[in-house]
Amino acid sequence: MKFGEKLRQLxxxxxxxxEEVASAVNVSRRTYIGYEQEGRYPKKRDLYSRLAQVLDTETSYLLTEDEEFVSQASDKYGNRGKLQAEKLVAELSGMFAGGELSDSDKDAVMIALQKAYFDCKEDNKKYTPKKYRKK
Structure with missing residues (x-):
């Protein structure tokens, strides 16, 4: 179940x-409708906690792994990162849901993705200006 569907159901x-939920979590009704009906996600992570509190549920229920990944990408890389993360999740979900890959092939794909991620991360360090590098 998607984030918006969970919000609506709860x-x-x-x-x-x-309107009541929107005012309780301090967002506009239009913003809340975007979450519920348009597939949008909160920009600020603390809003998930406020929604969970108002709707009397766990934050983890609202925030599945895919949504957590998209949220982190949005926090760290902005809108472009969020869009890329959503596209990646959709494509990978489709690939794994097709049922054509064996379990060992799925594992190999995940290992290759992790390796590619960490290789790119390491390569990109040399292009980060020294003043922005984490110490």
Whole structure:
């Protein structure tokens, strides 16, 4: 179940309107509708906690692994990173959901992705100006 679907389901179970939830978490109704109906995600991570509190659920329920990855990409790399992360999740989900890969092939794909990620991360360090490098 997607983030927006979870919000809608929990809101309806509690008998809240969109306006009530939006004001309780201090966002506009339009912003909340974007989360529920348009596939948008909160920019600030603390909003997940406030939503969970208002809707009486766990933050982890609202924030699945895919959404966590997208949220982290958005925090670290902005809108472009968020869009790339969403595209990557969609493509990989489609590849794994097709059922054509054996378990060992899926493992090999994941290992190759991890290796590519860490190789790129290491290569990119040399292009980061010294004043921005973490010490």
């Amino acid at each position: 809101r309806l179970e509690k008998g809240f309107t969109q």
